[in-house]
Amino acid sequence: MFAYRHYFHAGNFADVFKHALLSQLIISLQKKDRPIVYVDTHAGLGRYDLMHPWADKNKEFNQGVSQVFDPADYPTAMEPYLRILKLNNENRLLRWYPGSPVIARSLLRSSDRLVLNEFNVSDAEQLRGVVRGWPRTSVRIEDGFSLTKSVLPPDERRGLIFMDPSYDRPAEFDRVASSLELGLKKFSTGVFAVWYPVMNDEVTFRLIRKLKTRGNKLILRAEICLSKTKFPGLMNACGVLIVNPPYQFDALVDVIGGWLLPRLDSSGEGRLINQLID
Ligand SMILES: C[S@@+](CC[C@H](N)C(=O)[O-])C[C@H]1O[C@@H](n2cnc3c(N)ncnc32)[C@H](O)[C@@H]1O
Secondary structure, eight states: OOOOOGGGGTTSHHHHHHHHHHHHHHHHHTSSSSOOEEEESSOTTSEEETTSHHHHHHOGGGGTGGGTSSOSOOOGGGHHHHHHHHHTSGGGOOOEEEOHHHHHHHHSOTTSEEEEEOSSHHHHHHHHHHHTTOTTEEEEOSOGGGHHHHTOSOTTSOEEEEEOOOOOSTTHHHHHHHHHHHHHHHOTTSEEEEEEEOSOHHHHHHHHHHHHHTTOOOEEEEEEEOOTTTSTTSOOEEEEEEESOOTTHHHHHHHHHHHHHHHHOTTSOOEEEEEEEO
8 A cells, every 4th residue: 555665765955854843843942931832744754774775775865864964064944954864863873763753752852742643664664663662642543644634723822833755656736735735724824845746847836725624724834945957857946945934944944944055956957945925
């Protein structure tokens, strides 16, 4: 049933971009003392061994995390993500890539709550092993698109819903839109972040238009596009749509994207899109 395995892509440029932004989203939500909930609808395994044969097959991490691991200089906005990378790797040797659950747990406070969901049963069991002993954490096994129905609104009334589907089935964009539409109806003040591969602008705009019809929320579109000629035949662009972005989050996207782009694509032909849509 599940053809998609994130192991083949662990630590690639898309992971680096989304996780650097995810780190800052979590931090932005903690500016107030009140606890938050972090909901990860497509959580994956939690942690990836880059020496695993599936990660090693195409070595996508070579064009991703390997380019940013343990740098000499970096902006403050990159510090949380880079620190978590180092914490997961001893002696400055890159072997382990932290997935979104591990990144979130590293930044959340003991009063915050994690709801992690993974539909692939064997992956979810591995994730359960990774999260064993974590406070206020649950692992669910259900269709990630149904979480906006089953877990919202949260008691905390503050939180981040991170949606990171595999897009390996037709109509996945439509399912994202429907799930977010319902999520916004039930939790209109929540911050929703959804990762997507850039197919073409029309697909992205159709998703944005659908979300705008649901309460006309502010949306931030953050995309990183690598040069097509340098990376032929591969996914070369992806983005994160953030509904209800934290105040001035676009400035952080500029700093993070501006630092990552030349490291992930040295051709100089890549570009960043950072667009507030209100
Ligand atoms: C891109 S990966 C997630 C990576 C993870 N969020 C991270 O950043 O470390 C997508 C995951 O969604 C899972 N998946 C696929 N279809 C799903 C569904 N309908 N509901 C929940 N999870 C699903 C896959 O098994 C895969 O682990």
